[in-house]
Amino acid sequence: MGTAVAPGATELAIETTALTKRFGRQRAVDAVDLAVPRGAVFGFLGPNGSGKTTTIRVLLGLASATEGGARVLGQEVPRGLREVLPRVGALVEGPAFYPFLSGTANLERLDTANRYAPSATRTERVHRALERVGLSHAAGKRVRAFSLGMKQRLGIAGALLSPRDLLVLDEPTNGLDPQGTREVRSLVRSLAAEGATVFVSSHLLAEVEQMCTHVAVMSAGSLVAQGSLAELRRSGGAARVRVRTPDGAAAAAELARLGLDPEPAGDAVLARFGGATGDATPGPAPETIVVALVAAGVRVRGFAVEEPTLEERFVALTGEGFDVAQ
Numbered sequence: 338m339g340t341a342v343a344p345g346a347t348e349l350a351i352e353t354t355a356l357t358k359r360f361g362r363q364r365a366v367d368a369v370d371l372a373v374p375r376g377a378v379f380g381f382l383g384p385n386g387s388g389k390t391t392t393i394r395v396l397l398g399l400a401s402a403t404e405g406g407a408r409v410l411g412q413e414v415p416r417g418l419r420e421v422l423p424r425v426g427a428l429v430e431g432p433a434f435y436p437f438l439s440g441t442a443n444l445e446r447l448d449t450a451n452r453y454a455p456s457a458t459r460t461e462r463v464h465r466a467l468e469r470v471g472l473s474h475a476a477g478k479r480v481r482a483f484s485l486g487m488k489q490r491l492g493i494a495g496a497l498l499s500p501r502d503l504l505v506l507d508e509p510t511n512g513l514d515p516q517g518t519r520e521v522r523s524l525v526r527s528l529a530a531e532g533a534t535v536f537v538s539s540h541l542l543a544e545v546e547q548m549c550t551h552v553a554v555m556s557a558g559s560l561v562a563q564g565s566l567a568e569l570r571r572s573g574g575a576a577r578v579r580v581r582t583p584d585g586a587a588a589a590a591e592l593a594r595l596g597l598d599p600e601p602a603g604d605a606v607l608a609r610f611g612g613a614t615g616d617a618t619p620g621p622a623p624e625t626i627v628v629a630l631v632a633a634g635v636r637v638r639g640f641a642v643e644e645p646t647l648e649e650r651f652v653a654l655t656g657e658g659f660d661v662a663q
């Protein structure tokens with residue numbers, strides 16, 4: 338049936354059309370149009386409660402949409418799920434394990450439940466998955482003795498038991514220490530390098546920025562931005578210059594004369610390229626600005642051109658701050 342989709346549609350690993358999920362009167366997911374290109378590491382970003390988990394649950398058939406549609410690996414959801422789920426590895430809302438069984442025994446049970454997984458190669462598969470997430474040393478321990486981070490990694494190992502075209506990871510670094518976070522990040526990158534599409538939700542902007550090629554931003558159930566990281570950075574408005582100087586007033590006057598829009602910032606003066614509205618009018622080149630400042634007698638201690646950060650961009654879009662701490 339995979340060939341029944343239009344060729345263009347298969348370029349997307351996940352596609353939703355006006356996807357809506359209501360709980361009573363609340364629109365947890367409101368007319369969301371997601372387009373996740375194949376091969377992307379796609380960060381699904383948004384503050385707590387913005388609708389990420391609900392979207393993921395609908396994509397995996399764990400909840401039904403109120404309106405709108407979704408396709409996963411070219412198949413309509415939920416109709417095509419039976420066919421598509423063996424190709425999808427998922428980690429959603431802290432996986433459930435048997436606490437009195439070891440990590441290895443838990444993964445073996447999971448693998449047994451997959452009717453496409455040959456039993457002859459089970460031990461090897463489980464061993465490799467544990468190795469992949471750095472849990473080999475703890476494989477024999479009972480899961481009740483695992484830390485939250487270890488359970489999280491065991492969940493990812495479960496998603497990796499079979500080769501997958503798509504991995505859906507809901508907040509995979511929740512509860513991980515910095516070392517565990519780094520490991521998951523590099524794991525995600527290596528999975529993508531092997532050709533899988535990775536769809537990963539997070540409320541941590543810094544994390545998404547470090548491991549993703551694409552981002553979608555949710556705010557109160559709506560998708561407020563979507564695209565490659567490079568595209569989103571470009572749409573972030575004008576860059577600015579930061580001039581560190583003891584001659585703030587003179588610097589501001591000269592920057593204003595050049596058509597920039599200076600504002601004092603401690604021992605520096607900031608000025609946006611393209612004027613106060615951040616429009617596309619090209620401003621003077623940075624080197625022209627330095628020459629003009631020096632010619633005007635401004636003592637320049639430091640000069641930097643700063644791109645708007647993604648955080649500034651997303652805070653502007655969602656009206657909320659992101660937790661950027663690791």
Ligand SMILES: Nc1ncnc2c1ncn2[C@@H]1O[C@H](COP(=O)(O)OP(=O)(O)OP(=O)(O)O)[C@@H](O)[C@H]1O
Nearest residue numbers: 360364365383384385386387388389390391392540
């Ligand atoms: N089963 C449910 N019944 C009622 N309301 C729900 C249900 N599941 C989610 N919601 C509500 O839908 C909204 C979106 O929740 P969701 O879990 O999708 O957000 P999220 O972005 O994943 O947040 P988090 O990072 O906290 O998991 C929230 O207001 C939540 O309370």
